[in-house]
Amino acid sequence: MxxxxxxxxxxxxxxxxxxxxxxxxxxxxxxxxxxxxxxSTRKNFSYDNFHPDAAHTWRITSKVQTPDGRKYHMASTPMPIGEALKNNYTAIRQEVTLYGALSGEARINKKKININGAFTTPSFFNVFGFKLAAGNPLTALTTPNNIVLTEEAAKRLFGTNDPMGKVITFDQRGSYIVSGVLQPAPSLTHIDYEAFAAMSSVTALEQNHALPGRLQNWDIFQDNYTYVQMRPGEGRAALTAALNDIAHRYDDLPGKGMPHIAFEPQALGRISPSQELYNDIGNAPPWxxxxxxxxxxxxxxxxxxxxxxxxxxxxxxxxxxxxxxxxxxxxxxxxxxxxxxxxxxxxxxxxxxxxxxxxxxxxxxxxxxxxxxxxxxxxxxxxxxxxxxxxxxxxxxxxxxxxxxxxxxxxxxxxxxxxxxxxxxxxxxxxxxxxxxxxxxxxxxxxxxxxxxxSYKAVKDMGFYRKDILNVPLADVDFQLMKERMLQLNGVTAVAASSGTLGMPRDANFCQMRTAEGKDYIEFGYYAGDADFLKVMHLKLLAGSSFPAAASKEKEQYVVVNERAVSVMGIKTLAEAIGKTLWLSDSLPLNIVGVVQDFNYQPIEMNIRPMAIRYHPAEFHQLQLSMAKGDKEQQIAAVKKIWIELHPGEIFSSEWMDEQLLARSxxxxxxxxxxxxxxxxxxxxxxxxxxxxxxxxxxxxxxxxxxxxxxxxxxxxxxxxxxxxxxxxxxxxxxxxxxxxxxxxxxxxxxxxxxxxxxxxxxxxxxxxxxxxxxxxxxxxxxxxxxxxxxxxxx
Incomplete structure (x- = not known):
C-alpha cells in the first residue's frame, strides 16, 4: 500500500x-x-560534554554592582577564592584555578609563535578529564616552570620533533620545560588555551615583578577563573552558602562608596552556549x-x-x-x-x-x-x-x-x-x-x-580620526626606536604608540581611580598612548597639553582625561582640572596634564563615560602611522621592509584602522x-x-x-x-x-x-x-x- x-x-x-x-x-x-x-545548534550544544562528574562541577562567577546602579556579571574571580573554598569548606572536593596570564610570544631558538596560555593547578586533569598523549598527569603540573601543550601547539612549535623535555621561553614570563602534550579533546570545550603551566610558577614571577601580585589579592577580578568539584551528596545549595560566607569580606565596601560584590555558582554544563558574562573565555556563541x-x-x-x-x-x-x-x-x-x-x-x-x-x-x-x-x-x-x-x-x-x-x-x-x-x-x-x-x-x-x-554606525563621526591610519604591531621592539625609523619614510606624516585601536571593544581597558583618600572610586576606561597620540587621532585638546617629552618610561606620572571625567570628579571648569591628582590603586599618583573633548572611545552601543589616556609604555602594543594619500600597497611594502629589519625572522602584519572599524559595523x-x-x-x-x-x-x-x-x-x-x-x-x-x-x-x-x-x-x-x-x-x-x-x- x-x-x-x-x-x-x-x-x-x-x-x-x-x-x-x-x-x-x-x-x-x-x-x-x-x-x-x-x-550550528548541534555544534553549540556539543561543548563540555566529556568532562567527568560534570553534574558536581561548578564555575564561580562574580557579580558586581557599582554605586551608580550598573551591574556586571563576570566569569572571573579573585585568585585566592579557590584555595579559600578548598581549605575552609568540607563540601568542596577539589578546585581548579585557571590564571590566563601566560599569553604572548613563545620562543624556540629563533622561532617565535604566539601562544594563548594559562597557569593552572595539578587538579586540572582530574576535574576536567583531559588526557595526555605524552607525560604523566599526576606530575605534569606539580613542578614550577613545567608546561603542558596542546597537540596543535606542540606541532606549531616543534614540528614533527618530540617536544618532551624541550624548553620554551616567554617574554617577561621566563622559561618552561615541556612536561606533557594533551590529546585532542573528545568534543568542543570552552577551555580553549593552548598551553597550561604549573600554578606554582606564579609565586616566583610575582616576586620578580614579572606578574602583578594576585595570589593573595581579593580586589582584582580579571583573568582568573575558578572551578570547584563538590563531594557526593553536596550540590548548589552548599556551594552558594560557602560563597555567601566568603562574600562577607566585602560587606563594608558599599559604605565607602565602592561596589557591592557577591559570588554565584555556574554549572559546568551551562557555561556554553555563552551567557555573555564579562571576561568570559572560550568561543561558544551567545544564547x-x-x-x-x-x-x-x-x-x-x-x-x-x-x-x-x-x-x-x-x-x-x-x-x-x-x-x-x-x-x-x-x-x-x-x-x-x-x-x-x-x-x-x-x-x-x-x-x-x-x-x-x-x-x-x-x-x-x-x-x-x-x-x-x-x-x-x-x-x-x-x-x-x-x-x-x-x-x-x-x-x-x-x-x-x-x-x-x-x-x-x-x-x-x-x-x-x-x-x-x-x-x-x-x-x-x-x-x-x-x-x-x-x-x-x-x-x-x-x-x-x-x-x-x-550604516549610521559605519559613518558616524566618533570624535577621532580613522582614515589613512596604519596599525603596525610593536612586538618586542622599543617603541621610540621603531617610531624614529618609521618617520623616515616619505609616506608617513606622524606616528603614535598606543595600547590598541580606539573604538575596538577588545582594546579598551578599565581601571579605578579616585581623587583623594576617602573619596569614591571612579571607573575609567583607558588607552595607553604616547605624546603624539592626541595628534595622530585628531583628539581636540580643550585644556592643558599632551604628555611632556621628558615623561619617564619606567614610572607612570601623567594622564589626559575627557570632559566626562572632569564632570564626574565634580570639577567646575576644565582649566581647574589641570594639575589635579588621580590615585591609581591608592599608591600611584597620576597628574592630569590635559583635557580632551568627549569622543566615542567605545562602540556607539555605549554612552561616553569617564576616560583617560595614560602614558604607560609597558602597555604599548602597536604603532599607528598617519599615512599621506598615495598607493597603499607601496606604503605597506615600505613599512614592512623596516619592520622586518627590526623583527628578523618574524611575520609582518598590519591593518588599516578604518577597515578594522568597518569590519565591526x-x-x-x-x-x-x-x-x-x-x-x-x-x-x-x-x-x-x-x-x-x-x-x-x-x-x-x-x-x-x-x-x-x-x-x-x-x-x-x-x-x-x-x-x-x-x-x-x-x-x-x-x-x-x-x-x-x-x-x-x-x-x-x-x-x-x-x-x-x-x-x-x-x-x-x-x-x-x-x-x-x-x-x-x-x-x-x-x-x-x-x-x-x-x-x-x-x-
Missing amino acids: FYRYIIIAIRNLRRQRLFTFVNIAGLAISMAVCLLVLI GKMLAEMGVALLLLTCAGFNYTNLSIVRSLQRAKEVGVRKVNGAQRWQIFMQFITESVLMCILSLILAVMLLLLAQSTHFNALPVPDINLLNGHLLLLFFVFSVITGIVAGAIPAWALSSFQPVKVLKNLIDIKLFGGLGLRKSLIVIQFTLSLTAIIFLVTVYRQF GQEVISMLGFLVFISTMISALGLMGVVAYTSFTRRKEVSIRKILGATAPGLLVLLSRSYVKLIIIAGCIALPFGYIGSEFFLRIFAYRVSIGVLPILGSFMFLVFLALVTILSQTWRAIEVNPVDNLRND
Missing part, C-alpha cells in the same frame, strides 16, 4: 510540474537555511545569537510550509473529483490522508536533496550570504538527522491540507469546491496570506532599521539578514501567486460570463484583485506595529542611534504592496485573457 502511495505521489508531482518546482524550490531554500541552523538563528529558520520554514499549504489547495482543485471517486469506491479517510501526507513527505525529501546540493555548492564556492561550516555534509549521522528533519517537516507541512482534503464529502466534492473553511468559517487561504505577509513585512521593517543603524549581518528576508518575501509571493491562481480557476466561468455581458479588462482585474489587496492591507495593519516595536527594541541596544521614522516604515509597506500587486496582476491578467468559449463550451 505504501509503495502505491509513492507511485501515485510521483505521478501527481510530475503532472503538476510548475507547482512541484515552486514548492520544492521554496522548501529547499528554506531547508538549506534550517539545516545550517541545525548544524541570543542562537535564538535569533533558530527564530529566522523557523520563520523561513513557516513561510515555506504556508506556501506548500496554499499550493496544495490549488492542486486539490484538479484532484477533488479524484478524492470523491475514491471515497465512493470505498476508500477510507485515513487512506486519503496518508496519500497526501506521503506526497508532502516525498516533496520534502526532494527538497532536502536540493538543499544539500545548495549547501555543497555554497561550501565549494564560499558563498558569503549562506555561510556553510567546513564540515562533511555527507556524513552518515548528519544525513540521517537531515532525513528525520525533512520527514517531520513534511508531516507538519502536509497535515492541514491532508486533513482538510481527506474530509471532503463525495457529493459536494463531485459537485463543486469553493473553499476550505477553518476557524469559524474563515478561509484558510486568506488566513495564510495574512500571516505570511505579516511576517514578511515585519521582517522587512526590521531589516530596514538594522540597515540604517549599521555589521555589514555581514546586513547581508545575511537581507538574504533571509528576501527569501521569506519571495516565498510569501509564491504562496500568494498560488492562491490567486486558485481564485482565478474557481471563478473562470464567472469571468467568462461577465466578459460576454460586456465587462472590461480593468473592471475584471479590480474584481479579481480587490479582496487580496484588502488582505495585504490587513497584513500591513498588523505588521506595522510589530515591526515598529521590534525595531525599537533593537535600537535600544545602541546609545547613539537613528530614529525609526515614518517614511522607512511606509516605504517598506509600499514595497510589499507593489510586490503583491505584481504577483496578483500576473495571475488575474492570465485569467481574463482566456477565451470565454473555452470555459463555457460544456455548459
Whole structure:
C-alpha cells in the first residue's frame, strides 16, 4: 500500500510540474537555511560534554554592582577564592584555578609563535578529564616552570620533533620545560588555551615583578577563573552558602562608596552556549545569537510550509473529483490522508536533496550570504538527522491540507469546491496570506532599521580620526626606536604608540581611580598612548597639553582625561582640572596634564563615560602611522621592509584602522539578514501567486460570463484583485506595529542611534504592496485573457 502511495505521489508531482518546482524550490531554500541552523545548534550544544562528574562541577562567577546602579556579571574571580573554598569548606572536593596570564610570544631558538596560555593547578586533569598523549598527569603540573601543550601547539612549535623535555621561553614570563602534550579533546570545550603551566610558577614571577601580585589579592577580578568539584551528596545549595560566607569580606565596601560584590555558582554544563558574562573565555556563541538563528529558520520554514499549504489547495482543485471517486469506491479517510501526507513527505525529501546540493555548492564556492561550516555534509549521522528533519517537516507541512482534503464529502466534492473553511468559517487561504505577509513585512521593517543603524554606525563621526591610519604591531621592539625609523619614510606624516585601536571593544581597558583618600572610586576606561597620540587621532585638546617629552618610561606620572571625567570628579571648569591628582590603586599618583573633548572611545552601543589616556609604555602594543594619500600597497611594502629589519625572522602584519572599524559595523549581518528576508518575501509571493491562481480557476466561468455581458479588462482585474489587496492591507495593519516595536527594541541596544521614522516604515509597506500587486496582476491578467468559449463550451 505504501509503495502505491509513492507511485501515485510521483505521478501527481510530475503532472503538476510548475507547482512541484515552486514548492520544492521554496522548501529547499528554506531547508538549506534550517539545516545550517541545525548544524550550528548541534555544534553549540556539543561543548563540555566529556568532562567527568560534570553534574558536581561548578564555575564561580562574580557579580558586581557599582554605586551608580550598573551591574556586571563576570566569569572571573579573585585568585585566592579557590584555595579559600578548598581549605575552609568540607563540601568542596577539589578546585581548579585557571590564571590566563601566560599569553604572548613563545620562543624556540629563533622561532617565535604566539601562544594563548594559562597557569593552572595539578587538579586540572582530574576535574576536567583531559588526557595526555605524552607525560604523566599526576606530575605534569606539580613542578614550577613545567608546561603542558596542546597537540596543535606542540606541532606549531616543534614540528614533527618530540617536544618532551624541550624548553620554551616567554617574554617577561621566563622559561618552561615541556612536561606533557594533551590529546585532542573528545568534543568542543570552552577551555580553549593552548598551553597550561604549573600554578606554582606564579609565586616566583610575582616576586620578580614579572606578574602583578594576585595570589593573595581579593580586589582584582580579571583573568582568573575558578572551578570547584563538590563531594557526593553536596550540590548548589552548599556551594552558594560557602560563597555567601566568603562574600562577607566585602560587606563594608558599599559604605565607602565602592561596589557591592557577591559570588554565584555556574554549572559546568551551562557555561556554553555563552551567557555573555564579562571576561568570559572560550568561543561558544551567545544564547541570543542562537535564538535569533533558530527564530529566522523557523520563520523561513513557516513561510515555506504556508506556501506548500496554499499550493496544495490549488492542486486539490484538479484532484477533488479524484478524492470523491475514491471515497465512493470505498476508500477510507485515513487512506486519503496518508496519500497526501506521503506526497508532502516525498516533496520534502526532494527538497532536502536540493538543499544539500545548495549547501555543497555554497561550501565549494564560499558563498558569503549562506555561510556553510567546513564540515562533511555527507556524513552518515548528519544525513540521517537531515532525513528525520525533512520527514517531520513534511508531516507538519502536509497535515492541514491532508486533513482538510481527506474530509471532503463525495457529493459536494463531485459537485463543486469553493473553499476550505477553518476557524469559524474563515478561509484558510486568506488566513495564510495574512500571516505570511505579516511576517514578511515585519521582517522587512526590521531589516530596514538594522540597515540604517549599521550604516549610521559605519559613518558616524566618533570624535577621532580613522582614515589613512596604519596599525603596525610593536612586538618586542622599543617603541621610540621603531617610531624614529618609521618617520623616515616619505609616506608617513606622524606616528603614535598606543595600547590598541580606539573604538575596538577588545582594546579598551578599565581601571579605578579616585581623587583623594576617602573619596569614591571612579571607573575609567583607558588607552595607553604616547605624546603624539592626541595628534595622530585628531583628539581636540580643550585644556592643558599632551604628555611632556621628558615623561619617564619606567614610572607612570601623567594622564589626559575627557570632559566626562572632569564632570564626574565634580570639577567646575576644565582649566581647574589641570594639575589635579588621580590615585591609581591608592599608591600611584597620576597628574592630569590635559583635557580632551568627549569622543566615542567605545562602540556607539555605549554612552561616553569617564576616560583617560595614560602614558604607560609597558602597555604599548602597536604603532599607528598617519599615512599621506598615495598607493597603499607601496606604503605597506615600505613599512614592512623596516619592520622586518627590526623583527628578523618574524611575520609582518598590519591593518588599516578604518577597515578594522568597518569590519565591526555589521555589514555581514546586513547581508545575511537581507538574504533571509528576501527569501521569506519571495516565498510569501509564491504562496500568494498560488492562491490567486486558485481564485482565478474557481471563478473562470464567472469571468467568462461577465466578459460576454460586456465587462472590461480593468473592471475584471479590480474584481479579481480587490479582496487580496484588502488582505495585504490587513497584513500591513498588523505588521506595522510589530515591526515598529521590534525595531525599537533593537535600537535600544545602541546609545547613539537613528530614529525609526515614518517614511522607512511606509516605504517598506509600499514595497510589499507593489510586490503583491505584481504577483496578483500576473495571475488575474492570465485569467481574463482566456477565451470565454473555452470555459463555457460544456455548459
